Amino acid sequence: MYNVIQLLIKYGAHILFVVLEFICFTLIINNNDAQKDIFINSSSILTGKIEEQRSNLIEYNNLKNLNDSLLRENATLIENLITIDYSNDNIPPGDSILSQYSLIPSKIINSTINLRNNYYTLNTGSRQGVKPDMGVVSSHTGLIGIVRNVSENFAHVISILNRQTKISCAIKNRVGHGTLVWDDMDPLRMTLGSIPKHEKIAIGDTIITSGYSTIFPRGILVGTIESYTVPPGSNSFAITVKLFNDLTSIKYGYVIQNRYAEEQSKLEKEVISE
Amino acid sequence: MNKYIFPNIIRIIVIFLVQVLIFKQMTFTVDNTIFVHFLIYPLAILLFPVKTPRIILMITGFIMGLGLDLFYDSVGIHAATLVFTAYIRNIVIAFIEPFDKYNVIDVPTIRNLGIGWFVSYLSILLFIHILVYFSIEAFSFVYFFEIFINTIFSFIVSFIIIMLSQLIFRPKF
Numbered sequence: 001m002y003n004v005i006q007l008l009i010k011y012g013a014h015i016l017f018v019v020l021e022f023i024c025f026t027l028i029i030n031n032n033d034a035q036k037d038i039f040i041n042s043s044s045i046l047t048g049k050i051e052e053q054r055s056n057l058i059e060y061n062n063l064k065n066l067n068d069s070l071l072r073e074n075a076t077l078i079e080n081l082i083t084i085d086y087s088n089d090n091i092p093p094g095d096s097i098l099s100q101y102s103l104i105p106s107k108i109i110n111s112t113i114n115l116r117n118n119y120y121t122l123n124t125g126s127r128q129g130v131k132p133d134m135g136v137v138s139s140h141t142g143l144i145g146i147v148r149n150v151s152e153n154f155a156h157v158i159s160i161l162n163r164q165t166k167i168s169c170a171i172k173n174r175v176g177h178g179t180l181v182w183d184d185m186d187p188l189r190m191t192l193g194s195i196p197k198h199e200k201i202a203i204g205d206t207i208i209t210s211g212y213s214t215i216f217p218r219g220i221l222v223g224t225i226e227s228y229t230v231p232p233g234s235n236s237f238a239i240t241v242k243l244f245n246d247l248t249s250i251k252y253g254y255v256i257q258n259r260y261a262e263e264q265s266k267l268e269k270e271v272i273s274e
Numbered sequence: 275m276n277k278y279i280f281p282n283i284i285r286i287i288v289i290f291l292v293q294v295l296i297f298k299q300m301t302f303t304v305d306n307t308i309f310v311h312f313l314i315y316p317l318a319i320l321l322f323p324v325k326t327p328r329i330i331l332m333i334t335g336f337i338m339g340l341g342l343d344l345f346y347d348s349v350g351i352h353a354a355t356l357v358f359t360a361y362i363r364n365i366v367i368a369f370i371e372p373f374d375k376y377n378v379i380d381v382p383t384i385r386n387l388g389i390g391w392f393v394s395y396l397s398i399l400l401f402i403h404i405l406v407y408f409s410i411e412a413f414s415f416v417y418f419f420e421i422f423i424n425t426i427f428s429f430i431v432s433f434i435i436i437m438l439s440q441l442i443f444r445p446k447f
Contacts, residue, residue: 013328013361020336020357027343027350028410035413042414 071105075254078139079103082217101217103254104128106136106155108144113187113248118159120145124255125153133215135256141221142245143167143209144253155255161187161247169222170210171201177210180222180241187248189226192239197230199237207241214261278323278381285445286338289318294345297435304427307420311428314436315342315352316403319360320396321445324380328364335360348411355407359399366398384440396436397429404429 008015029039082101106128110121124130136144136157145157145165158164161182169192170177178195192207205225211218223241231238258264297312304310319335339353346352367382372391384392408421408428415421 013332016329016332017357017361020332021354024336024339024350024354024357028348028354028413031349032351035410038413 075103075105100259102257106253117163118161120157122155125155126150127152130155130255135215136253137220138245138250138253168210168212169207172206172208188243190241192241195237197236214258214264286318289315308427309424313432316359317436324376331360332357351410354410358406359403370394383445385444401429
C-alpha cells in the first residue's frame with residue numbers, strides 16, 4: 001500500500017494526464033462525427049490488414065477442402081452435361097437414362113507418361129464404388145483411361161496413352177465411328193482409324209466418344225482433327241487427333257460409374273454365346 | 275498560498291466569458307481554407323503561480339476545457355488540448371528558468387519576470403496549444419499542411435491579443 005501511495009505521489013500527474021486525455025479522446029470520438037469517421041476508418045484499416053492476413057492463412061489451410069468441394073461440384077456438372085448430350089440425341093428422356101451415369105471425383109496419386117504403356121493410380125477404390133472397366137475422364141473434355149484393377153482404396157488405370165487402348169469414337173455431327181489408338185509416342189496426339197474413306201471429314205472437326213460401349217457415355221469431347229491421310233491400299237482414313245487435355249500435367253480425374261454396365265455386358269455376352 | 279486561489283478563480287471565469295462571448299464570434303476564415311481562431315483562454319492556465327502542482331493545473335484545464343467545448347460544440351477537443359497544455363506547462367517553465375531562479379510565490383507575469391521571459395513563455399505554450407488544438411480537430415496527420423497554416427495564423431492573432439491584455443492590465447496575481 002505504501003508503495004502504491006509512493007507511486008501515486010511520484011507519477012500521479014502523469015497518470016492523471018493519461019486518464020484525462022483518455023476521457024477527452026473518448027468524448028471526442030463519441031461526440032464528433034468527423035473525428036469519429038476518421039477514427040473508425042483508421043482503425044478499420046489496421047484491423048482490415050490483420051483480418052486479411054488471417055484469412056490468407058486460413059485460406060491456404062482450407063485449400064484442400066476447397067479443392068475437394070470443387071471436385072464434387074465438377075462431378076455433378078459433368079454428370080448434367082452428359083445427360084444433356086443424351087437428350088440432344090433424341091433419345092426419349094427417361095428416368096433410367098437420366099440417372100445412368102454418376103461420377104466419382106478422384107485424385108491421381110501416381111502416373112507415368114513417358115513409357116510405351118502408361119498407367120495411373122487413383123486414390124479411390126472399391127470402397128468408393130470404383131470397379132474394373134470403368135472409364136476415367138479429366139472433365140467433360142478429355143479422356144484419361146480405363147480402370148483395370150481396384151483395391152479397397154486405390155484404382156489402377158490404363159492410360160489412353162497405352163498400346164492396349166482402343167476407344168470407340170465418333171466425329172461430332174457426322175456419321176460413322178472409328179477406333180482411337182495411341183501409336184506414336186506423342187502424349188498430345190492419338191490416331192483415329194477405321195473411319196471409312198467415303199465419309200466427309202474436315203480438319204478441325206471435333207472427336208467425341210461414340211458411346212458404343214459400357215465404358216464411356218456418348219459425347220465426351222476427346223480432341224480435334226489435326227490432319228488426316230488415306231494410307232495406300234486402305235479403305236479408311238488415318239486421322240491424327242489433337243487431344244483437348246494435356247495428360248502430362250493432369251492431377252484430378254472422374255471415374256464414370258455406369259449403373260447398367262453389368263446388365264448391358266451380360267446381355268451382350270448372352271448373344272455372343274448363343 | 276491561499277491568496278492566489280480567489281484571484282485565479284475570478285480570472286478563469288473572466289477569461290472563460292471573454293473567450294466564449296467575444297472571441298468565439300470573431301472566428302473568421304481566409305479564402306475558406308485558413309481558419310483563424312482567437313484562442314486566448316490558455317492564459318488562464320499560464321497565469322497560475324509557478325510552483326502550482328500539475329494535478330491542479332490539469333483538473334482546472336479539464337473542467338475549463340469541457341466548459342469551452344459546450345460553447346464550441348466540439349465535445350472534448352478543447353478539454354484534451356487544455357489538459358495537454360497544463361501537463362507541459364511546468365516543463366516549459368523549468369526549461370526557460372531565468373538565472374536568478376523563480377521565487378516560490380512567483381506568478382508568471384510581465385511584472386514579475388520581465389517582458390522577454392513572458393514573450394518566450396507565452397509563445398512556446400500558445401503555439402503548442404494551438405498546434406495541438408488544430409491537430410486534434412483535424413484528427414489526422416493527412417491534413418498536416420492545413421493544420422500548420424491554421425496554427426500560424428491563429429497563433430499570431432491570439433498572441434497579439436494576449437500580449438495587449440497583459441500590457442494593459444498588468445495583473446499582480
